Amino acid sequence: xxxxxxxxxxxxxxxxxxxxxxxxxxxxxxxxxxxxxxxxxxxxxxxxxxxxxxxxxxxxxxxxxxxxxxxxxxxxxxxxxxxxxxxxxxxxxxxxxxxxxxxxxxxxxxxxxxxxxxxxxxxxxxxxxxxxxxxxxxxxxxxxxxxxxxxxxxxxxxxxxxxxxxxxxxxxxxxxxxxxxxxxxxxxxxxxxxxxxxxxxxxxxxxxxxxxxxxxxxxxxxxxxxxxxxxxxxxxxxxxxxxxxxxxxxxxxxxxxxxxxxxxxxxxxxxxxxxxxxxxxxxxxxxxxxxxxxxxxxxxxxxxxxxxxxxxxxxxxxxxxxxxxxxxxxxxxxxxxxxxxxxxxxxxxxxxxxxxxx
Amino acid sequence: xxxxxxxxxxxxxxxxxxxxxxxxxxxxxxxxxxxxxxxxxxxxxxxxxxxxxxxxxxxxxxxxxxxxxxxxxxxxxxxxxxxxxxxxxxxxxxxxxxxxxxxxxxxxxxxxxxxxxxxxxxxxxxxxxxxxxxxxxxxxxxxxxxxxxxxxxxxxxxxxxxxxxxxxxxxxxxxxxxxxxxxxxxxxxxxxxxxxxxxxxxxxxxxxxxxxxxxxxxxxxxxxxxxxxxxxxxxxxxxxxxxxxxxxxxxxxxxxxxxxxxxxxxxxxxx
Numbered sequence: 066x067x068x069x070x071x072x073x074x075x076x077x078x079x080x081x082x083x084x085x086x087x088x089x090x091x092x093x094x095x096x097x098x099x100x101x102x103x104x105x106x107x108x109x110x111x112x113x114x115x116x117x118x119x120x121x122x123x124x125x126x127x128x129x130x131x132x133x134x135x136x137x138x139x140x141x142x143x144x145x146x147x148x149x150x151x152x153x154x155x156x157x158x159x160x161x162x163x164x165x166x167x168x169x170x171x172x173x174x175x176x177x178x179x180x181x182x183x184x185x186x187x188x189x190x191x192x193x194x195x196x197x198x199x200x201x202x203x204x205x206x207x208x209x210x211x212x213x214x215x216x217x218x219x220x221x222x223x224x225x226x227x228x229x230x231x232x233x234x235x236x237x238x239x240x241x242x243x244x245x246x247x248x249x250x251x252x253x254x255x256x257x258x259x260x261x262x263x264x265x266x267x268x269x270x271x272x273x274x275x276x277x278x279x280x281x282x283x284x285x286x287x288x289x290x291x292x293x294x295x296x297x298x299x300x301x302x303x304x305x306x307x308x309x310x311x312x313x314x315x316x317x318x319x320x321x322x323x324x325x326x327x328x329x330x331x332x333x334x335x336x337x338x339x340x341x342x343x344x345x346x347x348x349x350x351x352x353x354x355x356x357x358x359x360x361x362x363x364x365x366x367x368x369x370x371x372x373x374x375x376x377x378x379x380x381x382x383x384x385x386x387x388x389x390x391x392x393x394x395x396x397x398x399x400x401x402x403x404x405x406x407x408x409x410x411x412x413x414x415x416x417x418x419x420x421x422x423x
Numbered sequence: 424x425x426x427x428x429x430x431x432x433x434x435x436x437x438x439x440x441x442x443x444x445x446x447x448x449x450x451x452x453x454x455x456x457x458x459x460x461x462x463x464x465x466x467x468x469x470x471x472x473x474x475x476x477x478x479x480x481x482x483x484x485x486x487x488x489x490x491x492x493x494x495x496x497x498x499x500x501x502x503x504x505x506x507x508x509x510x511x512x513x514x515x516x517x518x519x520x521x522x523x524x525x526x527x528x529x530x531x532x533x534x535x536x537x538x539x540x541x542x543x544x545x546x547x548x549x550x551x552x553x554x555x556x557x558x559x560x561x562x563x564x565x566x567x568x569x570x571x572x573x574x575x576x577x578x579x580x581x582x583x584x585x586x587x588x589x590x591x592x593x594x595x596x597x598x599x600x601x602x603x604x605x606x607x608x609x610x611x612x613x614x615x616x617x618x619x620x621x622x623x624x625x626x627x628x629x630x631x632x633x634x635x636x637x638x639x640x641x642x643x644x645x646x647x648x649x650x651x652x653x654x655x656x657x658x659x660x661x662x663x664x665x666x667x668x669x670x671x672x673x674x675x676x677x678x679x680x681x682x683x684x685x686x687x688x689x690x691x692x693x694x
Contacts, residue, residue: 078566078573267557271565272547275533279541282530289490289528290604291516291545300551347532 070417084266087417101255106248114247115320116364122251122258123315125356128340129265129349130308135338136346137269138301139281140190144202145309145337147209150329151179152310153317154219157228160318161221168233168241172257172314176307182209183306190298206331213326227325230318241318250319257315261308266349268304277301278347309337343397345404354405358397363390441468442504443612443644444489449498451484458484459495460668466612471638472646473659473676477688480665482648483525486614489646490522491515503611516545521610525617525648527597531590535600538589539575542607543568575603579633595626602633606641613637615647619654627651631658656680664688 073088075081085091105118131145155178159171186205190198213219220228232242239245240253268274279287280297288294317324336359344355367386370377377385401408444466451459459481466472474482487493489500491510499506502518521542530538547568553561576582579599584592589600598618605613618634619627631654637643649655655662656676664672664679666688672679679685 078569079562082562082565082569264555267561268551268554271554271557271561272544272549273551273554275537275541276544278533278537279530279544282532283528286524286528286530287541288512289492289516289522290542290608291513292541293513304551 106251109248111247114251117361119247119251119254119320121353121356121360122254123312123320124337124340124360125352126258126261126315127309127312127337128344128352128355129262130305130310130312131337132341132344132346132348132352133265133269133277133308134301134305135341136348136351137274137281138277138298138305140187140298140301141195141199142202142305143199143331143334143338144186144205144209146329146331146333147206148179148183148306148309149313149316149333149337150209150213150324150326151182151306152176152313153324153329154213154228155179155310156314156318157221157230158219160231160233164231168235168318169253169257172311172318175314176310179310179313180303180307183302183309184299187299187302187306190302191295203331206334210326210330213329225325227323228317229323233318241322243322245319254315254319257311261311262349265304265308269349273300281347339394343394343404345406345408348404348406350409351404351406354409358393358405359390362393366390442466443468443502445501446485446489447499447501449485449488449495449500451481451488451493451495457668459488459665461498462665462668462670463498464663464670464673466644466646468644469638469642470644470660471634471658472644473655473662474646474648474665475650475652475655475662476665476671479667480688481668482665483616484668485665486522486616486646486648489515489612490520490614513545516608516610519609519611520614521605521608521612522614523598523601523605523616523618525620527594527601529589529597529601529604532588534586534588535581535592535603536572536576536585538600539572539603539607540568542604543572545608572607575606578606578636579603595622595629598622598626598630599633602630602637606637606643611644613643613645615645615649617648617650619649619651627654634658 069089070087073086075086080086085094105113109118127145127149130148131142134140134142152175155175156171159166159174160168163171182205186202189201193201214226220226223229230242232239232244234240238249240249269277276287276292276297277300279290279292280294280301284294287297313329317328321328340355340359341352342355343351343358344353345351363386366389367382369375370382397405397408401411442465445463446465447463449459449462450457462481462485474485476482484493488495491512491514494509501507502520530541533541547564549561549564553559576585579602581596581599581603584596584600589597592600602615602618605615615634618630622630634645634647635658638645647655647659649658659676661674662672662676662679663670664682664685666684671684671688672682674682
């Protein structure tokens with residue numbers, strides 16, 4: 066009933082190319098943004114910011130980066146964690162070498178470092194595909210994490226071997242480091258993630274997005290419509306790694322506050338890959354849905370027994386949590402292998418029709 | 424014979440009709456297997472040129488040579504007055520050669536509209552920066568090409584499947600979308616690899632009409648491979664016949680039909 070598209074006619078291609086051809090979608094997004102910008106910050110606790118809101122956004126951004134590579138351009142990568150690390154270490158070096166540099170500039174620049182590394186490790190994709198490419202990116206994963214450990218210059222010869230975020234202020238307000246409040250960090254992350262998401266939507270719906278999808282669906286045919294597969298694949302690696310690198314910089318600077326090389330090891334890569342797959346490959350929205358499921362649901366589930374007064378030991382809660390999340394992931398993938406984004410698309414279709422069957 | 428824009432007999436007799444492509448003494452082999460042996464023929468502007476022959480005669484290999492997928496070991500190809508040698512398929516597209524495939528080669532996850540829009544990839548120029556901004560030059564370019572694509576959609580009568588992912592379409596429609604994608608490239612030479620394969624009579628009639636309309640209304644030169652002899656003889660202006668990688672006949676359909684070598688190749692001959 067709410068989702069009526071009747072009467073919404075488009076009389077120009079410009080109107081048809083609008084971001085929200087159905088105006089209910091725009092309302093829905095406005096509603097979500099209202100929550101994200103006003104209602105959550107007013108009601109959320111410090112814990113909710115640190116454990117739920119900020120990580121969901123950062124993981125969604127990392128998954129968005131991976132999704133461009135894997136979901137849109139069809140190149141499987143297992144090196145996401147390491148590329149996030151490149152962004153984080155690059156940002157760390159930038160802010161320590163140039164302390165007067167604005168943090169936002171440093172984060173934006175650090176993406177270029179991971180983009181360059183991503184393109185370098187994407188070169189094998191010109192020759193190999195599928196699982197074999199995944200193995201090549203796995204090599205990047207191990208090599209880069211090894212580099213983060215062994216190259217002491219990267220962490221400024223810190224005795225702990227970790228990178229420690231110094232206090233960084235913008236306009237007199239501390240945004241990173243031990244003095245920053247979670248709410249400020251959340252707003253900065255929200256702004257960056259929203260901006261990158263809009264840019265990613267724009268890229269994927271135009272010429273370049275079609276080029277990527279063409280290479281994904283049939284690379285030979287793509288070449289025969291005049292698409293240069295080398296350009297398509299390497300540009301996907303560059304854009305994807307840029308976004309992943311920015312997510313990595315946010316991961317350390319606006320959330321964790323410190324990181325050891327092991328933080329960027331393969332479990333992080335898999336985590337981001339799971340988010341992208343469960344959310345839905347080849348979709349932008351899916352990254353958010355997947356991040357909510359993978360990051361936020363465990364937090365909510367483990368907080369539940371305490372909230373309803375169940376006396377469970379914390380170890381028990383942990384075990385239950387792992388089991389429930391695991392079962393949910395399998396269930397979602399069986400019910401809808403194309404991910405939560407497709408799930409939503411089907412619900413939306415049904416809502417447009419409802420209550421009539423056709 | 425129906426009244427054609429370019430009269431094949433006149434072409435043959437007077438040498439009229441500008442030369443679009445000339446294939447000169449091309450040979451192609453894979454290891455020890457000779458796919459094509461010393462073949463020469465030409466394609467003139469505005470004609471429908473059929474390449475026929477029994478299975479394994481080297482027809483598809485010939486198309487693959489023409490659009491740069493294979494590089495022949497011997498011989499040369501002159502396209503629009505320029506000799507060319509080794510090249511990649513996406514270079515051939517830039518020169519104005521488009522093709523469809525025997526087994527439909529569409530982008531299955533994309534909608535009909537996106538598939539045909541992808542055919543205009545070489546014509547669109549806006550870089551990553553403008554694409555990110557979207558509003559402005561990138562959107563203007565998108566809309567300009569959308570209008571051209573919608574014309575093709577109207578022409579092929581596939582308005583109703585504009586938003587459908589092509590993987591879900593029936594085979595006949597997929598073939599039509601593939602033709603649309605090739606047309607979106609606005610080629611000067613259109614290569615069709617068995618456009619009627621696996622179609623029923625009605626679909627064949629539709630496809631024949633589209634091919635003729637493309638040739639007449641858009642003035643596109645067409646080279647096609649087809650096994651349905653009725654279709655070939657009705658559609659094409661001139662026919663080249665291959666057998667075991669060699670050219671055995673070349674000429675107007677009526678002449679080819681009565682050629683003894685062609686009859687032998689198709690029906691077999693007692694040795």
